[in-house]
Amino acid sequence: MATVTFDHASRLYPGTEKPAVDGLNLEIADGEFLVLVGPSGCGKSTSLRMLAGLEDVNAGRILIGDRDVTDVPPKDRDIAMVFQNYALYPHMSVADNMGFALKIAGVSKEERAERVREAAKLLDLEEYLDRKPKALSGGQRQRVAMGRAIVRNPQVFLMDEPLSNLDAKLRVQTRTQIASLTRRLGVTTVYVTHDQVEAMTMGDRVAVLKDGVLQQVDTPRALYDRPANVFVAGFIGSPAMNLLELPVTDGGVQFGGMTYPVPRDLLGEAHGSTVTLGVRPEDLERAEDNHGLAVFVDVVEELGADAYVYGHTEFDGKRYEITGRVDGRTPPVAGSTVYVRPKEGHVHLFDTQTGLRLGEHAPGTPEASVEDLNVPVEAGKTAD
Amino acid sequence: MEDVGEKLVQVVIALAIFAAIIALIMLLVDRAPKTFRDKATIIGFLAPAVVLLAIGLIWPAIQTTYLAFTDRNGSPNGMDNFVWMFTQPEALVTLRNTLLWVVLVPLMSTGIGLAYAVFIDRARGEKALKALVFMPMAISMVGAGVIWKFMYTYRGAEREQIGLLNQILVWFGGEPKQFLLDAPENTFFLIAVMVWIQTGFAMVILSAAIKGIPTEIVEAARLDGANGRQQFFSITVPSIRGALIVVVTTITIGTLKVFDIVRTMTAGNFETSVVANEMYTQAFRASEPGRGAALALILFLMVLPIVLYNARQLKKQREIR
Numbered sequence: 099m100a101t102v103t104f105d106h107a108s109r110l111y112p113g114t115e116k117p118a119v120d121g122l123n124l125e126i127a128d129g130e131f132l133v134l135v136g137p138s139g140c141g142k143s144t145s146l147r148m149l150a151g152l153e154d155v156n157a158g159r160i161l162i163g164d165r166d167v168t169d170v171p172p173k174d175r176d177i178a179m180v181f182q183n184y185a186l187y188p189h190m191s192v193a194d195n196m197g198f199a200l201k202i203a204g205v206s207k208e209e210r211a212e213r214v215r216e217a218a219k220l221l222d223l224e225e226y227l228d229r230k231p232k233a234l235s236g237g238q239r240q241r242v243a244m245g246r247a248i249v250r251n252p253q254v255f256l257m258d259e260p261l262s263n264l265d266a267k268l269r270v271q272t273r274t275q276i277a278s279l280t281r282r283l284g285v286t287t288v289y290v291t292h293d294q295v296e297a298m299t300m301g302d303r304v305a306v307l308k309d310g311v312l313q314q315v316d317t318p319r320a321l322y323d324r325p326a327n328v329f330v331a332g333f334i335g336s337p338a339m340n341l342l343e344l345p346v347t348d349g350g351v352q353f354g355g356m357t358y359p360v361p362r363d364l365l366g367e368a369h370g371s372t373v374t375l376g377v378r379p380e381d382l383e384r385a386e387d388n389h390g391l392a393v394f395v396d397v398v399e400e401l402g403a404d405a406y407v408y409g410h411t412e413f414d415g416k417r418y419e420i421t422g423r424v425d426g427r428t429p430p431v432a433g434s435t436v437y438v439r440p441k442e443g444h445v446h447l448f449d450t451q452t453g454l455r456l457g458e459h460a461p462g463t464p465e466a467s468v469e470d471l472n473v474p475v476e477a478g479k480t481a482d
Numbered sequence: 483m484e485d486v487g488e489k490l491v492q493v494v495i496a497l498a499i500f501a502a503i504i505a506l507i508m509l510l511v512d513r514a515p516k517t518f519r520d521k522a523t524i525i526g527f528l529a530p531a532v533v534l535l536a537i538g539l540i541w542p543a544i545q546t547t548y549l550a551f552t553d554r555n556g557s558p559n560g561m562d563n564f565v566w567m568f569t570q571p572e573a574l575v576t577l578r579n580t581l582l583w584v585v586l587v588p589l590m591s592t593g594i595g596l597a598y599a600v601f602i603d604r605a606r607g608e609k610a611l612k613a614l615v616f617m618p619m620a621i622s623m624v625g626a627g628v629i630w631k632f633m634y635t636y637r638g639a640e641r642e643q644i645g646l647l648n649q650i651l652v653w654f655g656g657e658p659k660q661f662l663l664d665a666p667e668n669t670f671f672l673i674a675v676m677v678w679i680q681t682g683f684a685m686v687i688l689s690a691a692i693k694g695i696p697t698e699i700v701e702a703a704r705l706d707g708a709n710g711r712q713q714f715f716s717i718t719v720p721s722i723r724g725a726l727i728v729v730v731t732t733i734t735i736g737t738l739k740v741f742d743i744v745r746t747m748t749a750g751n752f753e754t755s756v757v758a759n760e761m762y763t764q765a766f767r768a769s770e771p772g773r774g775a776a777l778a779l780i781l782f783l784m785v786l787p788i789v790l791y792n793a794r795q796l797k798k799q800r801e802i803r
Contacts, residue, residue, distance in 0.1 A: 150701075150705060151704075151705075152701050152704070152705075171704075172701075172704045172705045173704060173705065173706070173707035173708070173709070177705065178705065179701075179702070179705050181698045181701070181702060182698075183696075183698060185696065185698035185699050185701065185702040186699075186702075187699060187702075187703075187716075187717065187720075188699075188721070189720040189721065189723070190720075198703075198706050198708075198716070199705075199706035199707055202706055202707040202708050202712055202716075203707055246702075246706075250706075
């Protein structure tokens with residue numbers, strides 16, 4: 099068990115100008131389950147592979163516990179990794195796959211068999227120990243890959259999108275199993291995914307990356323309630339948050355036919371004459387007096403209890419897609435126009451130019467954004 | 483020129499006859515009654531190949547088998563030819579040499595080829611390094627034999643050496659050596675030529691197989707703590723097992739049939755003969771077609787199990803994947 103620290107770690111692939119991971123600072127507490135999430139090419143897998151030792155670190159340091167492992171080969175880092183396509187050895191049985199690392203480490207045959215059996219029991223794999231990976235289902239292979247990591251009893255688990263090859267139902271099941279298993283074992287885990295639902299449900303904390311730069315790291319609840327910038331706001335949450343560029347008026351912002359009140363000092367932080375207002379679909383309500391933003395309804399998705407309304411609106415010559423969640427019993431009709439407004443106190447305001455959240459930091463120091471929030475949380479004490 | 487024109491006309495006529503036969507078969511198949519049509523199609527398309535195989539391969543095989551039990555006048559002589567083969571010293575040398583070839587060439591070619599493929603994998607200038615070793619594959623065995631005969635050429639110590647190897651010996655203060663005359667080591671110098679040719683083949687196939695190993699598996703092994711040697715024996719070799727078997731068996735079959743190198747370099751003299759060369763010598767030089775046929779039969783029986791093993795292994799490999 100150990101902490102993991104990324105200290106200004108960067109990775110620049112040869113022949114490219116822009117780093118794949120740019121000065122990553124991250125502190126992961128002992129026993130914490132940290133999720134790295136972001137769109138394709140954001141550097142999340144590269145970060146994980148740097149920690150594994152499969153990628154060079156071109157600048158900065160990586161520490162496991164108090165040990166600087168920046169230049170330590172993978173085999174000496176005391177980590178175990180679960181790969182996206184499992185990377186099981188096709189010519190070895192399940193038992194040999196799980197025991198390979200122990201065999202290399204010179205563990206006796208009896209102890210090896212014992213530890214493999216324990217892990218197999220934990221993962222419900224006992225009856226498959228003699229099979230080759232080819233003869234297993236996708237879910238079983240995934241469990242073998244987990245077992246291979248568990249058997250080693252490492253300081254840190256690294257998981258690179260381990261659920262992306264499973265079907266939807268199995269993914270949800272396995273998601274909970276992995277989260278509870280790693281917590282039970284108390285092993286520090288770094289988990290990479292592009293699926294923000296996985297990130298939100300599994301992580302003690304979630305680190306959001308984009309273009310190799312850490313955007314925000316926080317508990318799932320905090321990410322949802324207080325996204326640090328426009329990107330995080332749009333990335334976390336499904337359906338995505340509505341983001342509108344609205345003109346600043348006296349005492350607020352112009353939200354269609356109404357003025358949404360905003361404290362003056364907050365507006366003072368913004369550069370330019372507009373601010374970006376974000377409001378989640380569930381935080382939009384119908385303005386019965388037609389005193390709000392006129393939205394033309396394109397599609398209505400009825401889910402039973404709720405209905406999602408997908409529509410659009412236009413102002414200042416720009417078109418915005420708007421998503422709203424309404425009561426399933428009284429949805430608007432596609433083709434009609436409805437007036438909406440945000441629920442009081444449920445909006446997120448961002449500087450249109452810098453994209454940063456207003457009211458978080460003193461104006462003119464956008465650089466300070468991420469580091470302030472980068473405080474490790476004790477595992478298990480977070481809101482799930 | 484007239485000759486060429488005549489040949490061209492012959493080719494055209496042959497092609498026309500071929501096309502006509504195929505057209506006829508297709509027509510007949512098409513006209514076959516419906517209930518019979520599937521079978522007719524299969525037979526129609528299979529028959530020409532089977533007939534040609536029978537004429538070109540199966541009948542000669544039967545004839546050779548018969549011939550193996552006859553003497554130089556064509557009258558049956560029972561097992562005499564085989565008795566000769568396994569008792570006469572000169573014939574036994576041939577069998578011993580073939581055994582040496584069959585053991586050493588596949589082992590060394592595959593070993594060297596595999597080592598080379600592993601070492602240059604992802605190295606700088608990999609393609610050029612590969613081309614260098616693969617080049618001998620493009621040379622015919624007769625050509626290789628001639629080239630290496632020059633390499634091994636011997637001139638008396640008092641004269642200027644023209645063979646590279648002897649010149650090197652002289653430079654290092656040694657006596658020039660009769661590489662191709664001194665038995666039994668001369669067989670090994672012939673074997674070196676075959677290894678030189680086959681290493682390129684082994685290297686290219688094995689290199690492609692190594693590149694086919696998924697990166698994640700190698701990375702997983704690195705994380706599992708395997709060092710270079712352990713990765714090689716626990717991951718690389720098992721992963722390319724299929725390619726290894728194909729390479730070893732292909733080279734073995736090629737080696738069993740080796741003829742050109744021996745023929746061009748020593749003509750089988752000085753105790754260097756191998757089965758294929760002796761077969762030729764007996765059948766066409768010594769007017770002993772029965773002995774030649776018996777040697778051919780033995781050669782066939784030696785190749786057969788390797789071919790069968792190869793086919794079975796390929797089937798097994800498919801089951802793992």
